[in-house]
Amino acid sequence: MTDTSIISVKNLTKMFGDFTANDNLTFDVKKGEIFGFLGANGAGKTTALKIFCGLSFPTSGEVKIAGFDIYKETEKIKKNIGYMSQKFSLYEDLTVKENIRFYAKIYGISKNEIKNKTEELLEKLNFSHALNERIKDIPLGWKQKLAFSTAVFHNPKIVFLDEPTGGVDPITRRQFWDLIYEAAENDITVFVTTHYMDEAEYCDRVSIMDAGRIEAIGKPEELMLQYNADTMDEVFLKIARQ
């Protein structure tokens, strides 16, 4: 982790008609940081996430993602980020190999590099035997690990994870976090939303949103101290019930 900002958000506001989905957000994420973006359902997380990925424009405010301007350089942003969500990431009817190749080609990776990196990746995940299995036939935990690996296949500067780990057993969930830590060690910034409050504690820093605003931001241990709580779950409940 360094002190360079990789995500810089200043006074970001997003309105839908009269409804303020994001209300004057200001925060920075440092390079190589694991940043948890938390909030109740409807707090405005997805709206902000779409803006950061270059899929939607703010109503006002300045946002820079990997040094690129959110208004003028959305295509450059897309090349420099990875994205994964629980709901959508891999094509169910394509095989493991086809999914990897599909994503790698979209990001313009050369044939040779795809071949080498695919072998490396399958070996790391212990997936070599499943190369020609269709995604719909492999277990959920494998899907999640593969989805994450394809999201960082092109070595993005930032990877956005939108509730990546629902429904898997505690061992598989931890194996997934191993991949996240490894990515962060390789200077990929990880921006993650989750409903698992213990996962919030795995993050270097977290922000907690409520009704469109960031109500708290900091290291998990600082927030627990500040809110006089033993767990992030308690912090979250205290903020949401204010």
Added chain:
Amino acid sequence: MNKQAIIISGISKNYGDISAIKQLSVEIQKGEIFGLIGPDGAGKTTLIRILTTLLLADEGFAVLEGLDIVKDYKKIRKIVGYMPGRFSLYQDLTVEENLSFFASVFETTIEKNYDLIKDIYSHIEPFKKRKAGDLSGGMKQKLALSCALIHKPKVLFLDEPTTGVDAVSRKEFWEMLKKLKAEGITVIVSTPYMDEASLCDRIALMQNGKFMTVNTPENIQNSFKKTLFAIKSDDKFRLLNDLRNYEFTNSVNIFGQKLHYTDKRNNVSENDLLTWLKNKNHKNTETEIVKASIEDCFIEYMSREQLAVSSRQ
């Protein structure tokens, strides 16, 4: 009067070559909140669908409030409430229409059983003219629960009612379940969230179609035999890797800000560990002996099962 609400004996179910649940047996007491705790694919939904008479078991039998789940399925359907995983609401009907619909199916009215659902329904009543499809996740969950309760069931089945719901709504939901228990309703609830296990009277830890254990959360936690250390240092990832390669490590897992560690030796002290950490150049280290959580126990049971499988192969 029988004390058991449900008796399950040797229930198995296969889908083609895949064995979804294997020889499950358990007795659930009246008025109990019984939790099925396990990940996707553990067999929670299959078991719930068999008990609600929506699916036939391949082997075994079950009795619910004295009724056979195969022979007496029509009677059983009148006395159970079922809230499936993806809330079975009619998206195009309003909140009120959904509730009236479920009431009329069970030949009752909203007014007749209003007392039972009042606490839950009052949260969404201001939106009763809104279509169910336009509700937030937390509100859908409350409506689905109201619909499952409108005929005053004796046994209530909830299949992952809190999945994808935020921590605040989850907390409120569990408070509601406690009130239902006070009304004498037996509740069978499945969840992948280990932290919700402690809110149940008894739980079954499920994995690969089997009950790894069935007991009270407290007894399961107390059955954790090894001394469990919570360890912390400035560089958690390096600490994790160092401990994984340490010759005396029995298990090491991330838990929030800390690592949970058990040692192969019997009499290891916090000081022994701190000395080793210092030699490995870890800064700002802290260790503490902690009580095992349900998640620690789940991991421990899973590892034991995996060991048993690999020793058989």
